[in-house]
Amino acid sequence: MTLHIAIIGAGMAGITAARTLTQAGHQVHVFEKSHAAGGRMSTRDSAFGSFDHGTQYFTVRDARFSLALQTVPGTTDICRPWSANAVRVLDPLGHVFEAARPSKEAHFVASPGMNALVRHWAQPLGQALHFQNQVQRLERNAKGQWTVHSLNTKSGKDVLEKHSGYDRVLLAMPSVQAEQLLRNSGSAVTKTHFIDAMADVQVAPCWTLMLAFPNASQPDLPHLGPQWNAARSTHHRVAWLARESSKPKRGKIERWTVQASATWSQEHLEDDAPRVQAKLLRAFSELTGIRAEPSHAEVHLWRYAQTLTPLGVSYQYHAGTGLGTCGDWHLGHRVEDAFVSGLELALAVCQSAHRL
Structure with missing residues (x-):
């Protein structure tokens, strides 16, 4: 039927x-x-390049998910492995955080942005999409x-x-x-x-900060800040940081995505965007040592970001x-x-x- x-x-x-x-x-x-299709697998475009301001990467454990990634035409051209350098850092203010550890489990991103995977899978639906x-x-x-x-x-x-x-x-x-x-x-x-x-x-909210530093892409300044590309943080404001420009096919301009902790996001759920941006930018500087003024900065609130229960x-x-x-x-x-x-x-x- x-x-x-x-x-x-x-x-x-x-x-x-x-x-x-x-x-x-x-x-x-x-x-x-x-x-467009994507949900929290979203990508925000800017004049300096894109930001995966929602889901940062994905892993594959279920055989059915693995099969879909391997067999849906064109998918293997979109998905790329992404790894972060592993270091343990103590910043000058005493906030301890640990960069994402190497794992036997592969981490993948979609290119040119995380939304590319869902959008590619949605294409055959054509006029069925409203x-x-x-x-x-x-x-x-x-x-x-x-x-x-x-x-x-x-x-x-x-x-x-x-x-x-x-x-x-x-x-x-x-x-x-x-x-x-x-x-x-x-x-x-x-x-x-x-x-x-x-x-x-129970689902927690998440404030996300997006930053671009185009001056860091000059020949005399090839790399800005720390030598790692992603970190999970114990800073009370920040849970995750990622260098967007380290991901495959993302462009060379130095860009960072900073995701606030669930507790801090809940406490500041109704704050206005400029106040949230200023506080997260300050935390970003504390954690990375990057004091330069970004040429691009914006925040986005995900009210329903991460499942707790x-x-x-x-x-x-x-x-x-x-x-x-x-x-x-x-x-x-x-x-x-x-x-x-x-x-x-x-x-x-x-x-x-x-x-x-």
Whole structure:
């Protein structure tokens, strides 16, 4: 039986589910509030080069994820290994932090930016992708079919739309947003046990700082700051630093991405961007010894960045209502967690269709 399926969210989980269901012969529409696929595997462009201001890299442990990376046409041309020099550093102010240790586990990045992998996998979906289309609520009729009510912002104006006739609706979005969408959709939806299960999921925010130092790329100054390319920090403000220009196919201009700690990000969640930028820039200087004024600096807030307490199962699905949820927060916070969640939800939907 061919199903008509709406998927809300075009990150790794949503695109994986969409591809799997499309390959199984089902008709899929993907709704995404942003202008392109990627989710937290995002890349921010600037006049000085790009920044992976969300996910920094990914690892591969699941055989199915490995197979997809090896067999989806063009993927091996996009994904490149990336390693960081390993050192232990004590900065002058006494903040101890340790650069990313070498590991037998390979670390990969997508090129020219982390968003390239999800966007490449989304390409075959073509007209099934509805970008700049934020879903507001869901509605189920007496026959059990779903209508998706969305806000289309593509034209620069807010246009309310209704997309009807779906047999299944899969939420591939952060747990907080998925819960809110279910609550906005009326009693027929909020009765689902999904909401109770999601109450225990904890996801932390993250402020991210992006810096560019083009003067460091001059012949007489080939390298700026420390001799390592990535570090996990114990500084109360900063959890992670990475030299973007050390990644494959990223350009030579010296660029850094600095990600704040979960605790500090939560404490400063509602701060204005200039204040956050100043505080993180100060911490960056303390940790790296780089005192030069950046030619480019900006911050971005990820409200739902890193899973602290996952759901504990790879997906949720209720065949009776046709609702399902997927995303990395079901299992953890890794790219592969999102892939596995989207894949296993799609396979569960396919199995339920065969039983109809």
